[in-house]
Amino acid sequence: MSAKRKSKGVEFIRKTWSNMKVQKIIVIITFLFVPLFLLVLFTYLPFFKMVEFSFYDMGYIGSREWVGLDNYIEVFTRDDCLNALKLSGYYLLGSVVQIAIALLFATILSFKPKGSSFFRAMLYFPSLICGISVGFIFKYFYTHGFVLDSIIQLFGIPLDSIPFWLRDTKINNWVLVISSIWRYMGQNMILFIGAIVSVDTTQYDAAAIDGANAWHRFRYIILPSIKTIVIINMILAISGALSVFEIPYVITNGGFGTSTYFVLMDKLAHLNQKVGIASAMAVVLLTLILIVGITQKLVKKYMDSNYSIISSKKRRKSK
Amino acid sequence: MTKIRRFSLGKIVGQMVQYIFLIIAAFSSLLPIVSCITTAFKSDEEYNSTSVMIPPENWLNFENFKVAWNEANMGRAFLNTFIILIFVLFGNIMLSAMLAYILNRFKFKGNALIRDLFIIASLIPGIATQVTVYQIMSSLHLINTMHGYILLMLGTDVISIYIFIQFFENLPTSLDEAAILDGCSYFGVFFRILLPLLKPAIVTCAIIKGVSTYNEYYMANLYLQDKSLYQVVSTSLYTFTGPMGSQYNYICAGVLITMIPIVLIFILCQKYIYIGLTQGAVKE
Numbered sequence: 001m002s003a004k005r006k007s008k009g010v011e012f013i014r015k016t017w018s019n020m021k022v023q024k025i026i027v028i029i030t031f032l033f034v035p036l037f038l039l040v041l042f043t044y045l046p047f048f049k050m051v052e053f054s055f056y057d058m059g060y061i062g063s064r065e066w067v068g069l070d071n072y073i074e075v076f077t078r079d080d081c082l083n084a085l086k087l088s089g090y091y092l093l094g095s096v097v098q099i100a101i102a103l104l105f106a107t108i109l110s111f112k113p114k115g116s117s118f119f120r121a122m123l124y125f126p127s128l129i130c131g132i133s134v135g136f137i138f139k140y141f142y143t144h145g146f147v148l149d150s151i152i153q154l155f156g157i158p159l160d161s162i163p164f165w166l167r168d169t170k171i172n173n174w175v176l177v178i179s180s181i182w183r184y185m186g187q188n189m190i191l192f193i194g195a196i197v198s199v200d201t202t203q204y205d206a207a208a209i210d211g212a213n214a215w216h217r218f219r220y221i222i223l224p225s226i227k228t229i230v231i232i233n234m235i236l237a238i239s240g241a242l243s244v245f246e247i248p249y250v251i252t253n254g255g256f257g258t259s260t261y262f263v264l265m266d267k268l269a270h271l272n273q274k275v276g277i278a279s280a281m282a283v284v285l286l287t288l289i290l291i292v293g294i295t296q297k298l299v300k301k302y303m304d305s306n307y308s309i310i311s312s313k314k315r316r317k318s319k
Numbered sequence: 320m321t322k323i324r325r326f327s328l329g330k331i332v333g334q335m336v337q338y339i340f341l342i343i344a345a346f347s348s349l350l351p352i353v354s355c356i357t358t359a360f361k362s363d364e365e366y367n368s369t370s371v372m373i374p375p376e377n378w379l380n381f382e383n384f385k386v387a388w389n390e391a392n393m394g395r396a397f398l399n400t401f402i403i404l405i406f407v408l409f410g411n412i413m414l415s416a417m418l419a420y421i422l423n424r425f426k427f428k429g430n431a432l433i434r435d436l437f438i439i440a441s442l443i444p445g446i447a448t449q450v451t452v453y454q455i456m457s458s459l460h461l462i463n464t465m466h467g468y469i470l471l472m473l474g475t476d477v478i479s480i481y482i483f484i485q486f487f488e489n490l491p492t493s494l495d496e497a498a499i500l501d502g503c504s505y506f507g508v509f510f511r512i513l514l515p516l517l518k519p520a521i522v523t524c525a526i527i528k529g530v531s532t533y534n535e536y537y538m539a540n541l542y543l544q545d546k547s548l549y550q551v552v553s554t555s556l557y558t559f560t561g562p563m564g565s566q567y568n569y570i571c572a573g574v575l576i577t578m579i580p581i582v583l584i585f586i587l588c589q590k591y592i593y594i595g596l597t598q599g600a601v602k603e
Binding site: 045047050119130187191250253265 | 341344348350358370371451506552592
């Protein structure tokens, strides 16, 4: 009697188990199908097609001709391409400044001085504004005789001696970089605040007893604890600097030597219909960005493992 | 005694320096926007004759806003953006939650590979591949259609996937197991048990994805070419580069109109935005 019941139970369990196994496969396939389909259709397929296109002389319509590496050679010999790559340097330097500013305000704000949520909101809000709006706001801000110039005139400097911020090729790229910092600094700041808040606060008290000032606290406690996220943001800044688009697109439309890589690529692809060269440009850029991205992952892994080694060594030493 | 006093004096000076920094930063952050606000309320005549620094005569002069709204066809633009947002948010959240559920709850071959595929995809800036995406869209006859653009925007988003995965990690699997013992299917577990619990993560994702969809310009401009029918908010703004390119009183009014929804969302949901940002970054 009991044996019978037992075998029945076993069968029941086996039945439902196999049933659940089938169901599991079904649920995995149905839930994964659409996201993976979209991922392949709009990210990976275009990526591989682009590699293919980069070897042809072609437009969106009409015949195409195999040209081998000619497009790539052109990317590295065209003045406008090289200039665009050079411009990334400006934005990269800007990102370093941006991260430094973000670190400063993140440190101040994570100790929650009075009004910190107001200041945090003010500094973060620009990140939410549409790139096109940011473009217009700064076009107005910098155009000769408008906002910035009016402020400078308040100090008694005549309009004639103020440079054309957006046309003077010596300064216009720096001016655009500043608006980029204005736009993205808050985002870095919020990330850093998140990291600083999770730093072990008992260390501050211990340091205070040892007579550490605010700078020591930042240099020896905060910075080492959030090193990973700072470095990751620095590395991400490289791909950010390579893919600047909206700000120069709206403010100067790439004129006066401000055409960044994407502004140029957009023009070549959609205005001049030089799909082959634009594809080669994109492949070059993506290769750079992927190298940067993989480095970032490796750095993170290395730092994580290294950190645990160091701390365990320290522990051993202190013993 | 003196030491203590000096210490507290240093503290006060330190705090003053802090606030000076903060005030300068907040000022520079606001200045471009404030100059936009003062200009938006100025009449043509006032705009041409007065300096930017002088506030408008009449703060209730909404004439520029009316002109901007009509010139840029913003009624249509807001309607289209609203439709796009509904479909994109619903679709994106469902897809990301489903994907995160599978990646978090089931161990199978390819789980890690799929995660890597999404991470690598997140490194590729959207604009870079548009040359070929354009070809694919045109061969699928999706150019100049709302559903085409919606489909494109539905696509993957590593941040929302991470936010959901993180959330699933904090929901105990015993919840699923209990439901399954009660005869619930995996679909039931997801839709009836877990999805209702995901509410905070859904709000966070909706805000982040919502803001980025609202602000997206490049693809909207490329794939919704018939501007009289398919104008969206970001592309409607760009019409101001045309004949009205130097009438900044209208442009500023337009910029402010498009900023209103963002300001409201920001005031109401700040907390969720900060959480989403930090969570999305922790895992990246």
